[in-house]
Amino acid sequence: MKLNKKEISDCIQKFLREDKSKKDITSKYFINRNQKARATYIAEEDIILSGNNIVLEIFRKNCKNFKILFKLNDGKKIKKKKIFLILEGNARDILAIERTTLNILQHLSGISTLTSKFCKKIKLKKTFLLDTRKTTPGLRKLEKYATHIGGAKNHRFNLEERFMIKDNHLTLDSNIFKKIKKMDKNKKKTLVVECDTQKQVKQAISLKIKHILLDNMNLKNIKKASKIIGKKAIIEVSGGVNLQNIEKISKIGVNFISVGAITQSAPAAKIKLEMKKI
Numbered sequence: 001m002k003l004n005k006k007e008i009s010d011c012i013q014k015f016l017r018e019d020k021s022k023k024d025i026t027s028k029y030f031i032n033r034n035q036k037a038r039a040t041y042i043a044e045e046d047i048i049l050s051g052n053n054i055v056l057e058i059f060r061k062n063c064k065n066f067k068i069l070f071k072l073n074d075g076k077k078i079k080k081k082k083i084f085l086i087l088e089g090n091a092r093d094i095l096a097i098e099r100t101t102l103n104i105l106q107h108l109s110g111i112s113t114l115t116s117k118f119c120k121k122i123k124l125k126k127t128f129l130l131d132t133r134k135t136t137p138g139l140r141k142l143e144k145y146a147t148h149i150g151g152a153k154n155h156r157f158n159l160e161e162r163f164m165i166k167d168n169h170l171t172l173d174s175n176i177f178k179k180i181k182k183m184d185k186n187k188k189k190t191l192v193v194e195c196d197t198q199k200q201v202k203q204a205i206s207l208k209i210k211h212i213l214l215d216n217m218n219l220k221n222i223k224k225a226s227k228i229i230g231k232k233a234i235i236e237v238s239g240g241v242n243l244q245n246i247e248k249i250s251k252i253g254v255n256f257i258s259v260g261a262i263t264q265s266a267p268a269a270k271i272k273l274e275m276k277k278i
Helices: 005-019 025-030 052-062 091-121 140-150 167-172 176-181 185-189 198-206 219-229 246-250
Strands: 036-043 067-071 083-090 128-130 192-195 211-215 234-238 256-258 271-277
Touching: 005 052, 005 091, 005 140, 025 091, 036 091, 052 067, 052 083, 052 091, 083 091, 091 128, 091 140, 091 246, 091 271, 192 198, 198 211, 198 219, 211 219, 219 234, 219 246, 246 256
Parallel strands: 128 256, 192 211, 211 234, 234 256
Antiparallel strands: 036 083, 036 271, 067 083
C-alpha cells in the first residue's frame, strides 16, 4: 500500500491547522527570526519505523530551505537509541512542527511495531494478518499504511468496498441467507459472511460463500469449522485474537487472521526529538 501525494497533503494540512503551526507565539517571541537549528529524531526503544516520509512532507510544507542530513525509510527496524532522521533549518519553523511530527511518528510507528510483533507469531506462510476498520476517525488511511509497513495486509477500507454480513445483520433480518441465494454471481464473489456457530458455517458452505469469517470462536471450534470448510472457501478468524493465542490459531492453517488491536490498541512508540543550535 502506498499513500498518494494528495492523501498525504490533505492530512498534513489538517494536522498543521489543528496545531496552528503558523501562529507559534512562544517561538516567535523568544527565538530569533534567523536562528538555525539541527533536529535529530531518536528511537527510545526498538521500533519498526513508520511515518518518516510523512514527516518530511510536513517539513516541506512548513520549513523554508531545510536540509536532510540523514534519513531512514519507513519499514526499517530501528534499535533503541538509534538516530533515524536528521534535518537542519530555521529554528522557529522546526519548533512549530515539533509536536506534529512526533505525534505522527509515535502513533504510526507504534502501530507498525505492534503489527510486526503479531506477524512474527504467525508460523505458516499461507496465513496472513489482516487489519480492520477499528481505526481512529479521519486517520484510517495512515493507520492502515502503518499496518502494511508492519507486515499486515489491508482488509476493506470502507463499507462500499465489499459486501460483509456480520452478526447484527443476521439479528436484524432473518431472511439474510435467502437473499444471498438471489445475489448476482459477481457480487456474491465479494461477499464475506461472519459465522459464530457451526450451523452458520454449514449454511454458508451450502450457499457457496467463498469467504467465511469465523468470529469469536475458541480454538476447538475454529478447528471444527476449518474441517467443515476445507478448501471450499477462504477462512478468516477474528475476535479475541492476541499475542498469546495467535500462534496457535495460525497453526490450524486458516488463510487470514484479522486483529483490531493493531490499530485500536497500539501504544505510541517512544521517540524523541533533540534540537541543537547551529
